[in-house]
Amino acid sequence: MRLYDFPNAPNPRRVRVVAAEKGIDLEYVTIDMTKRQHKTPEFLRKNPSGKIPVLELADGTCIGESIAICRYLEAIEPTPNLFGEDALEIAQIEMAHRQIELELMSQIGTSWVNGPIVAKAGLVEPIEAAKQRSDGLTKAFYRRMDKELSERDYIAGNRYSIADITAAIAIDFAGALVSLKPDVELSNLWAWHARVAGRPGYANA
Ligand SMILES: N[C@@H](CCC(=O)N[C@@H](CS)C(=O)NCC(=O)O)C(=O)O
Incomplete structure (x- = not known):
């Protein structure tokens, strides 16, 4: 493939x-x-x-x-399972993953599209107000993640799933190319990120 x-x-x-x-x-x-x-x-x-x-x-x-x-x-290749094993877990992972995609990744995407790198490429006329708004929503979502990750080890519960993969990749992209690295004070978020980034499957891909 x-x-x-x-x-x-x-x-x-x-x-x-x-x-x-x-x-x-x-x-x-x-x-x-x-x-x-x-x-x-x-x-x-x-x-x-x-x-x-x-x-x-x-x-x-x-x-x-x-x-x-x-x-x-x-x-x-069902192993390791990343999308849930039973009806409840499938729904919980789907819920968490949809929220990461729609409320975090898409906001980072809006900040990227309206930011300086895309503007320099001359592809899109940037809208500063849209960037300001999505920057703010991204930072608010980071604070929400930090609070939720004080109660559990992973985004959708107590084990690694597709929700963690999407969230960590979105945050890595935000930090590297969108000037939206989460604040260092968000210690629960960073402890979770270290758990994900330490996985060989994540680190080497
Ligand atoms: N919903 C799509 C989004 C794909 C997407 O936006 N890919 C980006 C690269 S990360 C892209 O190809 N952008 C080019 C464009 O939008 O014209 C997916 O999950 O695959």
Whole structure:
């Protein structure tokens, strides 16, 4: 299986981490986003959204959307389980993960799109007010995480799941490229981050 990927992009990284956790070997093909290779007619045939990641199977079937790909990997290699084992746990992980995607990752994405790096590339006219708002919502979500992580070791309960993978990758991206590193005083958040970052599957992907 081939993964269309780009090194600093957070969404393909989610797939790389899930594959590493499960010991699944993928062939990585770099799509250079700085050269707009994700918008070529050839790539748009693989994913009409013009976004990475895309997983291409041996018969040429293409799957877009990082979580659709991660769910495919979970179905072909169920161990370790990352999306929940029983009805309640599946629902709890889904709830926590949806909130991380919609209330944290998407806010970081808004700050990124309206920030200086994208503006310099001349792709989007930045809206400063949108950035101010999403910066504030991101920082408020960090404080919420810090409070919740004082009561449990992982985002969705007491074990590692896809919610931790998405949250840690979003935070790494926010710190490295969006000037939204969580404050050092958020000690529960940082202790959780160290637990996640210390996993070989996370660190090496
Ligand atoms: N919901 C999609 C989002 C994919 C996405 O936004 N990928 C970024 C890279 S991290 C991208 O390709 N951006 C290019 C664009 O939006 O034009 C997923 O989870 O795969």
